[in-house]
Amino acid sequence: MQPRNMSMSGVVDLAAVKAAGEAKQKAEEARARAARQQGGAGGAGEPGAVPVSLVIDVEEADFEQEVLQRSAEVPVVIDFWAEWCGPCKQLGPLLERLAHEYAGRFLLAKIDVDRNQMLFQQFGVQGIPAVFAVVAGQALPLFQGAAPEQQVREVLDQLVQVAEQRFGITGISVEGGEGGEQAPAAPGVPEDPALAAAHSALDAGDLGGAIQAYRNVLADDPASTEAKLGLAQAELLQRVQGLDAAQVRKEAADAPADVRAQLRAADLDLAGGHVEDAFGRLVETVRRTAGDDREAARVRLLELFEVVGHEDPRVVAARGALARVLF
Secondary structure, three states, X not given: OOOOOOOOOOOOOHHHOOOHHHHHHHHHHHHHHHHHHOOOOOOOOOOOOOOOOOEEEOOHHHHHHHHHHHHHOOOEEEEEEOOOOHHHHHHHHHXXXXXXXXXXXXXXXXXXXXXXXXXXXXXXXXXXXXXXXXXXXXXXXEEEOOOOHHHHHHHHHHHHHHHHHHHOOOOOOOOOOOOOOOOOOOOOOOOOHHHHHHHHHHHOOOHHHHHHHHHHHHHXXXXXXXXXXXXXXXXXXXXXXXXXXXXXXXXXXXXXXXXHHHHHHHHHHHHOOOHHHHHHHHHHHHHHOOHHHHHHHHHHHHHHHHHHOOOOHHHHHHHXXXXXXXX
16 A cells, blocks of 8 residues: 555656567567467357456466566556555446456456465565556556545546557457446445545545544444544555655664654555565564553554454464463
């Protein structure tokens, strides 16, 4: 997770992509090979054609086939996410809906960072949700954080335009949809207006407003799990906003006994998706401190548990570790 008010400008700048002409040629060759292999099998929407899936789950083992090879004929948008990441649960459904709406102009590949740490590291992801694209084998960073829908659309429009103009990639045909008309979505339970306002403030980057809005919800409904999660996320984002990551990590490494330095580093660990590192750092801080310092580390650890979710196995394990150092 990262602060929501990140700049979206210049996110699709292919002037920085080397060998665009070579990549375009490779893309054309790959499409030609695919066409030869499909010869007589029927096109999309024709009898016998295999329905096209516009949203796919990708693992390290099939990344080359599902992302790199497919990117020769259609831009592949990668959504790095995790089950414990609240903002991911807001951005993911939006990207899936847009993948269907754009009808084959891009594919959405969802990568669970907890299951695919190598890909997470190779792309240099600093926090989640993080969205990249691969076009003709070239990786492009798009944006980070649960951006508003209009900004996401603008980025996708740029991506589609660049893919066509610079690489000759126009997407894939999905006539008739993915195996037919989609069933209408079941009506959901209307969202609490106060909770919706809190979510909107968080998505807009108004962290102070979001924090107060979530607190207002909890004042009326102290048991609201969604409000507790939102508040914990907003407070975490506010704490890490503007921090110099390199400086924070240096201070924590140089001064293991500095509790405030360890708290800041743990926040950055969690915001960057390094859940076990954040929990381990704080458990160790609790173990070697006493009094107010120990309480500060314990409370911060409990706050980070709220961000991840109490049912997460990493939280369960860290709770056990905390109990052992406390008692």
